[in-house]
Amino acid sequence: MPNDFRSLPSVDLVLSQEPVLALVQSYSRTAMLQLVRQQLDEARRTIAQGGDPPTLSQVVAQVQRRAERAWQEAPRPVINATGVVLHTNLGRAPISKAAIQAAANAAKGYSNLELDLDDGKRGSRQAHISELLCQLTGAEAALVVNNNASAVMLGLAAIAQGKEVIVSRGEEVEIGGGFRIPDVLAQSGATLVEVGTTNRTNASDYEAAVTDNTAALLRVHASNFKVLGFTHAPTTEELVDVGKRRKLPVLYDLGSGCLLDTAQYGMAHEPTVQESIAAGCDLSFFSGDKLLGGPQAGIIVGKRDLIARIARHPLARAMRIDKMSLAALRVTLLHYLKDEAVTAIPVWQMISASPETIRRRAARWRTALGNPCVSLQKGESTIGGGSLPGETLPTWLLALDPSASSCSADALAQRLREADIPVIARIQDNRVVLDPRTVLPQEEKALLKAVREAMESKRTP
Numbered sequence: 001m002p003n004d005f006r007s008l009p010s011v012d013l014v015l016s017q018e019p020v021l022a023l024v025q026s027y028s029r030t031a032m033l034q035l036v037r038q039q040l041d042e043a044r045r046t047i048a049q050g051g052d053p054p055t056l057s058q059v060v061a062q063v064q065r066r067a068e069r070a071w072q073e074a075p076r077p078v079i080n081a082t083g084v085v086l087h088t089n090l091g092r093a094p095i096s097k098a099a100i101q102a103a104a105n106a107a108k109g110y111s112n113l114e115l116d117l118d119d120g121k122r123g124s125r126q127a128h129i130s131e132l133l134c135q136l137t138g139a140e141a142a143l144v145v146n147n148n149a150s151a152v153m154l155g156l157a158a159i160a161q162g163k164e165v166i167v168s169r170g171e172e173v174e175i176g177g178g179f180r181i182p183d184v185l186a187q188s189g190a191t192l193v194e195v196g197t198t199n200r201t202n203a204s205d206y207e208a209a210v211t212d213n214t215a216a217l218l219r220v221h222a223s224n225f226k227v228l229g230f231t232h233a234p235t236t237e238e239l240v241d242v243g244k245r246r247k248l249p250v251l252y253d254l255g256s257g258c259l260l261d262t263a264q265y266g267m268a269h270e271p272t273v274q275e276s277i278a279a280g281c282d283l284s285f286f287s288g289d290k291l292l293g294g295p296q297a298g299i300i301v302g303k304r305d306l307i308a309r310i311a312r313h314p315l316a317r318a319m320r321i322d323k324m325s326l327a328a329l330r331v332t333l334l335h336y337l338k339d340e341a342v343t344a345i346p347v348w349q350m351i352s353a354s355p356e357t358i359r360r361r362a363a364r365w366r367t368a369l370g371n372p373c374v375s376l377q378k379g380e381s382t383i384g385g386g387s388l389p390g391e392t393l394p395t396w397l398l399a400l401d402p403s404a405s406s407c408s409a410d411a412l413a414q415r416l417r418e419a420d421i422p423v424i425a426r427i428q429d430n431r432v433v434l435d436p437r438t439v440l441p442q443e444e445k446a447l448l449k450a451v452r453e454a455m456e457s458k459r460t461p
């Protein structure tokens with residue numbers, strides 16, 4: 001074994017090889033030195049465990065792969081063929097072309113982010129967006145932070161720190177990624193007062209729990225699960241009535257926060273922000289990158305005095321939205337104002353695509369692939385991203401039979417993930433299925449190339 005260690009190439013020898021030299025050129029000698037050392041350390045560990053020492057050319061190839069993995073673009077673009085419109089693992093909503101442009105413009109030069117061009121004095125970044133939000137939702141005031149989790153946390157900290165907040169037991173939800181309403185309340189410094197039961201809560205339950213120390217009534221949209229059967233929850237209006245009688249603000253965490261009616265696309269009705277405002281909620285909280293179809297952001301709309309209190313809280317500065325997201329969000333909101341949301345915003349293009357349009361697209365793909373193991377079948381797309389649980393949209397899927405490529409469905413799906421632009425598919429009844437609904441038009445060519453290569457690939461999984 002000692003001989004095996006000695007047969008390893010030296011760091012300098014590896015660094016002097018043509019392909020590694022090229023990497024030194026594009027990155028730096030220091031960076032490559034580190035990588036070569038890591039690779040040789042790994043080789044030593046392999047040898048210590050009884051493995052064979054790698055040859056010089058093997059080490060060079062390993063160093064190349066290591067550099068590629070470590071320094072390639074990340075997160076890498078992938079093609080979402082899952083049919084899940086707001087796929088949290090895939091970055092939720094792709095934003096519109098105009099929103100991308102706005103974000104790029106905000107990044108590439110200076111901007112009047114916090115400068116009032118009229119008087120040359122310091123302005124607020126919120127000024128670029130709050131009026132639009134008020135116009136679209138009917139709210140008096142608005143504030144935007146980096147995501148909805150922080151928006152809710154900030155709202156509670158500013159309104160209810162050291163006081164009680166009343167929440168229905170049916171709404172003490174976890175939305176994923178460790179965001180649990182009871183924990184968020186605790187972190188904000190407010191005390192959770194639970195009322196009702198898992199399945200039934202009445203407006204009177206809230207009223208009975210009000211004390212001198214109550215700061216707010218909190219309603220949370222059960223965005224990622226459904227309770228069926230013997231259930232009851234008060235309407236938002238009923239809750240607002242209780243709030244008015246007891247002079248307490250009603251806060252509503254809408255989660256997705258939709259501005260359009262999802263029912264017109266055959267799904268359940270997702271509560272809209274406008275409804276929440278019209279019902280009289282004092283504050284409504286929602287995400288920028290769920291059904292709104294914009295960048296990651298947390299939006300708070302509601303009463304002027306409460307928004308002002310939130311804006312003054314020190315946490316507001318810690319959670320502030322960045323200039324690129326702000327610019328993209330503004331353009332996204334303008335799409336709604338111009339009544340072009342369904343045609344300009346990718347997630348709404350996807351949601352509104354008819355089954356017939358999708359079938360024609362899938363059929364074109366099948367023809368282009370010309371492979372007898374590719375077929376069309378009916379299927380269902382989902383919204384995902386903690387919106388509209390259990391709701392599906394009828395779709396057509398391109399089904400790939402893996403047996404022709406002499407591999408399993410899992411192996412075929414893996415080959416698709418290994419493509420130049422990875423394709424993320426679903427497996428259903430032993431077939432790999434691709435849903436055109438979530439594939440952007442400009443991704444089609446790369447998708448077809450990936451499918452062709454994955455199905456032709458004869459290597460064993």
Ligand SMILES: *Cc1c(COP(=O)(O)O)cnc(C)c1O
Nearest residue numbers: 147148149175223255256287386
């Ligand atoms: C998604 C969601 C959040 C968190 O929103 P982010 O923008 O992901 O931080 C909070 N509350 C509810 C009800 C949600 O559905």
